[in-house]
Amino acid sequence: MPRSLSKSKVEDFELKKKNPLGLLDDSNLDSHLKSLKIGDKTSLLQLSDSELKVDGDLSIAGKLTNPELEFDSTYIDFKMNTDGSFGYVRFVPDDLSEVRDPLTMFFGALGGMYTYSDGDIFQYARTNFHWLVHGGGDAVVTASLVAGGKFTLNDGDDTGDKFEIDVGTAGVTTLATTDDDGAGANLTLDPDGDLLFSGCDVKMDTTKKLYLDGGSDTYITEYSDDVVRYVVGGDVVMQISEKGDDGNEINFGQTCVGFTQLEPTYDATTTAVDFRFSNKQFVTFGSGNITNLSMTFPLVSGNFVLLLKQDGTGSRTITNYKVAEFDESTADGSASVKFAGGSNPTLTTDANHVDILSFYWDADNEIAYGVTTLDFQF
Numbered sequence: 001m002p003r004s005l006s007k008s009k010v011e012d013f014e015l016k017k018k019n020p021l022g023l024l025d026d027s028n029l030d031s032h033l034k035s036l037k038i039g040d041k042t043s044l045l046q047l048s049d050s051e052l053k054v055d056g057d058l059s060i061a062g063k064l065t066n067p068e069l070e071f072d073s074t075y076i077d078f079k080m081n082t083d084g085s086f087g088y089v090r091f092v093p094d095d096l097s098e099v100r101d102p103l104t105m106f107f108g109a110l111g112g113m114y115t116y117s118d119g120d121i122f123q124y125a126r127t128n129f130h131w132l133v134h135g136g137g138d139a140v141v142t143a144s145l146v147a148g149g150k151f152t153l154n155d156g157d158d159t160g161d162k163f164e165i166d167v168g169t170a171g172v173t174t175l176a177t178t179d180d181d182g183a184g185a186n187l188t189l190d191p192d193g194d195l196l197f198s199g200c201d202v203k204m205d206t207t208k209k210l211y212l213d214g215g216s217d218t219y220i221t222e223y224s225d226d227v228v229r230y231v232v233g234g235d236v237v238m239q240i241s242e243k244g245d246d247g248n249e250i251n252f253g254q255t256c257v258g259f260t261q262l263e264p265t266y267d268a269t270t271t272a273v274d275f276r277f278s279n280k281q282f283v284t285f286g287s288g289n290i291t292n293l294s295m296t297f298p299l300v301s302g303n304f305v306l307l308l309k310q311d312g313t314g315s316r317t318i319t320n321y322k323v324a325e326f327d328e329s330t331a332d333g334s335a336s337v338k339f340a341g342g343s344n345p346t347l348t349t350d351a352n353h354v355d356i357l358s359f360y361w362d363a364d365n366e367i368a369y370g371v372t373t374l375d376f377q378f
Contacts, residue, residue, distance in 0.1 A: 023047070161185065270294050275304045275361070276326060282307040285316035292320045295337070299326040301363040307356055314351035318344070323368045333366035345372040353377055 023034045033046040033053055044056035115121060123129070129145040139156035146152070149167035160180025167173050177185035189195055204210065209219040217234040226242040239251045259280045264273050266286035273281050276298045283293075283306065297304070310316055321337040321344060324330055337359065339345060348355050354376040360369045 163187075266290070272296070273306060275359075279304050281305070282309070284309045285311045287311065287313070289316050290318045292322055293318045294322045294324065295359075295368065296324040296328055297326065297331075297359075297361040297363065297368060299363060301361055304359045304361060305356065306359070307354055308347060309354045310348065310351055312351050314353070315349040317347060321370070323366075325363075325366050331366040331368070333362070334368070337368045337370040339370045339372070345370075345374070347372075348375040350375070350377070 020039060022037055023029065029047060029049050031048055031050065033048045033051060036043045036045040036047055044054055046053040046055065125145075125147075127147050131143040133141045133156075141156040142154045142159065144152050151165040153163045155161035158180065160178070162178050163185075164176045164178070165173065166176065175187065177187050179185035204222075206222050206225070209221040211219040213219075218232050221229055221231070223229040223239070228240045229236050230238040230240075235255075236253055237255045239249075239253065241249045241251070243249060259278045261280045261282055262274075262278045263282050263284070264271060266284060268286065268288045268290060270292040271283060271290050271294070273283065273293065273295045275281070276296055279302065281304075285308070295306075308318075321339075322330075323335060323337055325332070337344075345355070345357070356373040356376070358371050358373070361367075362369070
């Protein structure tokens with residue numbers, strides 16, 4: 001017979017028994033989930049010998065000491081009370097005193113996810129990154145970043161049509177487009193300003209054309225090796241050729257070549273004619289003679305023409321035909337024009353008549369050779 005308990009010990013036992021823990025119906029723990037009860041109340045916890053289930057809110061004040069979480073589901077849902085605006089998920093580093101910032105993801109009430117950080121955002125993949133954007137129907141726009149430096153953006157309707165940025169050794173970068181069933185993969189650069197090339201050469205493949213009219217019939221092209229053509233409106237207006245031992249050539253074909261005729265200002269002391277700005281010039285005498293006709297020639301050799309017109313009185317003369325080189329200093333070879341016969345020409349004396357003076361400028365020796373054709377009448 002057990003000994004009887006004293007009244008104090010019984011009261012003490014009952015006090016400790018107020019909220020006893022136990023499985024519902026006092027069944028044993030096995031592979032089936034059973035509710036955990038506290039006193040006569042069924043709690044939100046269910047237990048088995050391998051599982052714990054919480055049928056209510058869960059608050060964790062401490063840390064999850066196991067760094068690995070496994071989910072036996074295709075989807076993991078994070079639901080927040082957003083009140084019709086945004087929900088937030090924050091990933092906060094353990095030590096905010098370091099140069100790090102929490103990464104926050106915003107979930108819009110009407111869909112969409114936004115990522116925000118006060119610092120940098122880094123993503124890492126051991127091999128490749130892939131992005132997919134569903135455009136409705138069967139259209140899926142895909143983009144991928146491949147280890148090694150190639151970024152590819154595919155058309156949503158035809159994945160064979162794509163744009164690629166390929167960064168290689170030493171930063172060599174290629175922008176390429178692909179039309180897998182044609183040649184329509186144009187690349188359009190449409191800056192809201194100028195297209196600038198700085199510190200570089202611009203290179204094109206042989207026979208390709210630089211169009212100046214949007215791709216119609218006006219362009220510049222290397223027609224063949226060392227031959228450049230200027231085509232305007234479908235006509236070859238000029239062809240420039242480098243022919244090695246056979247020299248260099250500019251062929252104007254069925255094209256006329258002209259100059260803007262300039263008209264220097266008459267000055268009785270010095271009338272200046274600057275052939276650096278045009279090969280063809282026209283001087284009309286004022287109310288007197290010209291002491292110095294000062295002519296400046298360019299750095300290159302060539303033929304130059306000057307028309308001299310008498311005024312309404314006539315019998316005007318020129319005393320000196322002076323010559324300057326391209327830098328406006330006196331020509332080293334001869335400071336004056338070398339006219340045929342050794343003397344300055346005698347100009348037509350009739351009023352309003354015109355004489356033509358033709359010069360060959362020898363830029364190497366800095367000598368201007370002149371001949372005259374006189375008395376064109378009106």
